[in-house]
Amino acid sequence: MARSYVREARRRVGPKRERIRPIVERLQAEYPEATIALKFRNDLELLVSVMLSAQTTDVNVNRVTERLFRKYRTPHDYLAVPPEELENDIRATGFFRQKAKALRGTMALLLEDYGGRVPGTMDELLRLPGVARKTANVVIAERGQAQGIVVDTHVRRLSQRLGLTRQEDPVKIERDLVRLVPREYWNVFPHLLIWHGRRVCIAREPRCEVCVLNDLCPASRVEVGTFTPHARA
Numbered sequence: 001m002a003r004s005y006v007r008e009a010r011r012r013v014g015p016k017r018e019r020i021r022p023i024v025e026r027l028q029a030e031y032p033e034a035t036i037a038l039k040f041r042n043d044l045e046l047l048v049s050v051m052l053s054a055q056t057t058d059v060n061v062n063r064v065t066e067r068l069f070r071k072y073r074t075p076h077d078y079l080a081v082p083p084e085e086l087e088n089d090i091r092a093t094g095f096f097r098q099k100a101k102a103l104r105g106t107m108a109l110l111l112e113d114y115g116g117r118v119p120g121t122m123d124e125l126l127r128l129p130g131v132a133r134k135t136a137n138v139v140i141a142e143r144g145q146a147q148g149i150v151v152d153t154h155v156r157r158l159s160q161r162l163g164l165t166r167q168e169d170p171v172k173i174e175r176d177l178v179r180l181v182p183r184e185y186w187n188v189f190p191h192l193l194i195w196h197g198r199r200v201c202i203a204r205e206p207r208c209e210v211c212v213l214n215d216l217c218p219a220s221r222v223e224v225g226t227f228t229p230h231a232r233a
């Protein structure tokens with residue numbers, strides 16, 4: 001894309017500080033049910049689901065955890081079976097050896113340092129083997145106390161297209177987003193972008209012509225001058 005075109009597109013849509021609330025509000029109106037797709041009933045199941053979701057789909061994780069959570073109910077249960085049995089039970093999520101090792105290490109630390117409970121802060125969660133910032137952010141956000149903004153592949157792509165960040169690195173993207181997105185939206189914001197990214201702002205072929213954000217988006221492919229401002233703006 002030519003530089004002048006990018007500048008013109010950014011000028012057309014206006015500063016991101018003015019666009020962020022309408023962006024969130026329109027997506028909330030579009031996806032009132034936007035929430036995490038993983039299925040869990042308590043903090044431990046949430047943590048395990050998120051750890052298993054690396055490099056696979058949420059649907060796949062749910063399929064595996066439906067059986068897994070009937071068998072493994074406490075941190076002790078993950079340590080009570082031979083490592084190979086746990087590997088087998090999570091095999092379908094891929095990278096099952098690393099994931100089983102991380103799960104066992106995490107369960108051991110939960111029992112040792114946290115009385116078998118999942119801790120609540122970013123620093124504590126990052127101590128758990130196999131738990132990186134993204135996993136910790138998801139766990140914290142789902143418990144209603146977001147301390148950051150989850151950046152996955154959809155959040156990254158949409159934030160870039162919407163001109164909310166120019167960064168490539170997820171940590172730097174998150175830094176830009178937490179400065180921009182009002183704190184009350186930190187929990188829901190990633191879900192909204194993920195839902196929109198799966199349905200409309202698809203990686204290969206964004207459907208700009210039906211996108212509720214097309215007049216707020218510098219990457220819109222809808223021809224300039226043909227926007228229909230959305231009633232919800």
Ligand code: SF4
Nearest residue numbers: 201206208211217220
């Ligand atoms: S206008 Fe197009 S590029 Fe921008 S958010 Fe919508 S679908 Fe994505």
